[in-house]
Amino acid sequence: MNKPCVSRSLWARTVIWIVLVAWVNAAAVAWAGEAVTLEPGTDGVQRATITLDSYSYSPDRLTVQAGKPVELTLTSVTTITPHNFIIKELTVEQDVGAGKTVTVRFTPMQPGPYLFYCDKKLLFLPSHREKGMEGRLEVR
Numbered sequence: 001m002n003k004p005c006v007s008r009s010l011w012a013r014t015v016i017w018i019v020l021v022a023w024v025n026a027a028a029v030a031w032a033g034e035a036v037t038l039e040p041g042t043d044g045v046q047r048a049t050i051t052l053d054s055y056s057y058s059p060d061r062l063t064v065q066a067g068k069p070v071e072l073t074l075t076s077v078t079t080i081t082p083h084n085f086i087i088k089e090l091t092v093e094q095d096v097g098a099g100k101t102v103t104v105r106f107t108p109m110q111p112g113p114y115l116f117y118c119d120k121k122l123l124f125l126p127s128h129r130e131k132g133m134e135g136r137l138e139v140r
């Protein structure tokens with residue numbers, strides 16, 4: 001009578017362990033972010049869609065070519081929290097309301113690394129950027 005119980009509990013523990021390991025690995029992948037290289041379309045525009053969540057951009061590493069227009073579709077998947085998308089050196093600043101999708105267009109002329117981030121914050125709390133809402137645009 002005891003044996004099946006022991007093996008059942010062992011099995012349950014193994015399943016829980018596997019789920020935990022899978023969950024931790026999935027989280028690690030999310031933290032590592034995603035990198036994409038944009039290819040110009042037939043019209044010469046380099047397009048990508050970025051998903052905004054609290055507090056991340058996905059993908060959060062983009063590589064583009066200098067001198068060609070970049071068009072980013074920014075899609076927020078939050079229900080309440082508003083975000084934005086800022087590249088200070090390129091004078092890009094775009095608000096993205098909760099659950100909204102907006103496009104932002106700019107043409108980077110100067111090769112180099114640029115950071116994009118969200119500077120939203122609640123009064124005394126850290127900004128979204130400080131919570132990790134930051135990405136990198138590599139202009140080549």
Ligand SMILES: [Cu+2]
Nearest residue numbers: 083118120128
């Ligand atoms: Cu934000």
